[in-house]
Amino acid sequence: MNRNVLSLAIAAAVAVSATSAQAYEAGDFIFRGGIASVQTDVDSGGLKTNGVEDKNATVDVDNDTQLGLSFTYMLSDKFGVELLAATPFQHTLTGKGNLAALGDIAEVKHLPPTVSLQYYPMDKNSKFQPYLGLGLNYTVFFSEDFKGAAGDSFRDLELDSSMGLSGQLGFDYRLNENWAINAAVWYMDINTTAKFKDSDGNRYKLDAELDPLVYMAGVSYKF
Template identity: 30%
Template structure:
């Protein structure tokens, strides 16, 4: 799968940078970190009703996040992007489009290690669906709440800059209705593999 290949490539790049990095970057309590990432979204496209095989497309998207370190090892991260337009397909044939805005908030633990700093996180996602363009009679719920899991690593490039690899599993789902009757629960549940840069201040 694409996400698996991206995952391996990202971690290989991180391992190489970690091997080259001799810096032991420390993050103090009260530090902010801002990251910019390119992220590949790979949806699970799971349907509760096999007779309604709805799916959306994979895509690359921009992502920005803002982290605040309560201690050198514990941080909260707000993950943001712009509304993303997706193609909606049924059994492989496009039937419409929609946009989604999925801000996510996680609480992270950063492991103190020489030369690189891996972290794990868990939190909550809220997704708002908008600009829904589907065939007449079809509709979806516009709001989704779900969990989020995260693992990543920051590799120091300078005193205030890091290279970042980040992988998230986000649980996003919506009910599909036909003429007002629920016919399916569509689980987007994407894996998001991202690479980017971060700055502390």
């Protein structure tokens, strides 16, 4: 009888220990990686030439998919701080309306580092761990280059960096103590102004709201 009781006690202790080891707790680091896709929702202003706007001269911006990475530090069982990063996204700017004849105007790259405060509503031992996040995005543009016919007419393209709010919804489904399947989506408030010139000294500006949804699917690793 004593041996049976002892065996049950040891088994219970091992089960509790295993459950505890799988928990999301204060001090945990969670690394997430996967395929990230930026799906833009472009609202373009009109092209301004020396301050005069042509509302029918606008642009569109295509989507891109790259490697997405994020790092979360758990402040408690319910709250974590996340840094989102990625390999550079590349987008093509295409003329619309009175700029349509130029076709693909330019290519630009950007990085969208984002810091979010996350909330995990489920019990810390649950295998399914949904989370919500609210944060701040800073998007920096670089490698701005004109293409095709636009490259023959324009030069010195620059896109302003952007800072705005972001919202996040995601989940982990834990496979074991360390590994989980992950999926997440962010909304990012990204606005920029493109500035450039031509060889005659004319100056151009164009405002655009990109406001993408960023989808990521992959795995997470807790340590």
